[in-house]
Amino acid sequence: MRYQVMTAALAVTTALQFAGPAAATDLEVTHWWTSGGEAAAVAEFAKAFDATGNHWVDGAIAGSGGTARPIMISRITGGDPMGATQFNHGRQAEELVQAGLMRDLTDLATRDKWTEIVQPKSLLDGCTLDGKIYCVPVNIHSWQWLWLSNAAFEKAGVPVPKNWNEYVAAAPALEKAGIIPLAVGGQPWQSSGAFDVLLTAVGGTDTFLKVYRDKDAEFAAGPEVAKVFKAADDARKMAKNTNVQDWNQATNLVIAGKAGGQIMGDWAQG
Structure with a gap:
């Protein structure tokens, strides 16, 4: 089953202007892309940057964005900024921009015609404040996926479910077969993300919007x-x-047939 309704993009917000080859620069880039597939993707960014004659200094922070962001923000506000850093798309860096701690990239975006390159164009809206661009979108993900292990359900002797209710009904059989019905790591963002997916999948798009967009308290109590x-x-x-901490550890439980499924974004496919 896959639930694709909302999307989230990751962005790199720069704190320094890149120097050209004539003045090669060591540029520290902080991020939380540390799983195998993520690290491989970052290596491609580094390779492309190094090809300009500059040097990418990798500042990976193990854990999740919830762990990394406070460290990143503390460094920026404390006067020890990195050259560039990952943030989630949207307003996570808005206060830093308002404090004058993020570099205005509008001239660069205009010169390189970002509006013609970034698709959908609306992704740049989350990087724009008061008409100025402060970040560049580098990828886009969807949270709304439920990954299932065919092997786990076969071992439990029950059909692979086609909806949430069938999944819940299959849980006792999975447990009887020694299989964790649903793998969820111990980091809070995994639980909150799974809840948002269920809000859309079980309640529907209108329910999600009434709760998060409209802040309809009466509806939320219904x-x-x-x-x-x-x-x-x-x-x-x-x-x-589940008894694991990181999302990729939970994913591995599904891959190994030790868990029936996992609610996780499309990054789980590597």
Whole structure:
């Protein structure tokens, strides 16, 4: 099953202007792309940057964005900024921009015609504040996926589910076969992300928008959202024996057939 409704893009926000080959620069770039596939992707960025005659100094921070962002922000506000850093697309760096701590990239974006390159063009909106561009989108992901292990369900003797209710109904058989029904790592962002996916998958797009966009408290207290909390409670029970921390460790449980499934973004495919 896959739930594709909302997308999130990652962006690199630069704190320094890149120097040209005539004045080669060691540029530290901080990020939290540390899993195998992510590290390989970062290596391609580094390779392309090094080809300009400059030198990419990798500043990988193990863990998640929740771990890395406070470190990044502390360095920037403390007067020890890196050359460039990863943030999630949107307003995570807005206060830094307002404080004058992020470099204005508008001239560079205009010169290199970013509006013709970045697709969809709306991705640049999250990098734009008061008409000026402060970051460059480098990839785009969707959270709304439920990855399932065919081998796990075959071992449990139950069909691969086609919807959430069938998945919940299959959980006892998975547990009886010694399989974790749902793999969820111990980092809080994994649980909150899974909840948002269930909010859309179980409640529907309108429910998601009424809660997050409209901030409709009366609707949030109603039966549609109650169904989502019931699904989240089922997910919590199904994931209780996961006992891993990182998202890629949970993904490996699914790959190995030790877990029935995982709610995780499309980055889980490597």
